[in-house]
Amino acid sequence: MKELVEYIVKALVDNPDKIEVKETAGDYVTILEVRTAPEDVGKVIGREGRIANSLRSIAKAAAAKQNKKITVEIITDEERPAG
């Protein structure tokens, strides 16, 4: 699932080498956190969140095939924890 999200996001941004996707697998839900270069955040979210919502739907469809649940979070710089 990480590979899917990484592939799509990298094709959308100006700085693909700045993309980080962190996968945390819980008992019920897998969480994918996507970090981009600050200037690329808008490209991953899209107008009115269109891109981000499509990305979530596609990830959900892929996860559902394996009877799993997934959450995709796009982390903006302000939310990045210190350190």
Next chain:
Amino acid sequence: MKVTKMKGKSVDEATKSAVEVLGGKVEDAKVRVITEGKPGMLGMIGGEQAEVEVTLKEGRAEDGRHLLQEVLDKMSFMTMVEASLDGERVNLKVKGEDMGRIIGKEGATLKCLETLVGTMLGRLYGERIRVSIDADGYKEKRSKALERLAKDAAQEVVESGKEKVLPPMSAADRRIIHMALQDEAGLTTYSKGEGKDRRLVIAPK
């Protein structure tokens, strides 16, 4: 599209050899500079090589096919994608297993794939590209059904002389009906309402 990374004395040289390796033309290459490189003393000594990642475009239909196929492969769906060009629009057709999941509720997942692949392709070409994705003939069947609905409703309007308001529909669905009825004599179509409640109206002229 084909992608490779290449090093060279300069960005230009690295790009040229990457294009050569991929077997294409420089004008079809999208270049991302990884390191600019620095010229060294006496040729390369002390210098740093430039590195680039070159994506070679192979035409929007083929590149669209490639992007969608990669996405579906990474979703672990066994599929085959075919591509064609319809004027400016890239048409992609998916065949394979588990089509219901790829289509989604009322085609919602197909629409999401369209948004993503369209944007990815648009980024590669630096312009807006319209992409239409169909799976297992879903859209074709749906558009036939909508055309039938439109003709029946049009018949009703002709007979009654009164306008008819259809249920709320997406822009794509309304477009199909506008097109289906554009040549009907004595009728006109327009839409009213906003957002999710926007409905198409068939009215006598």
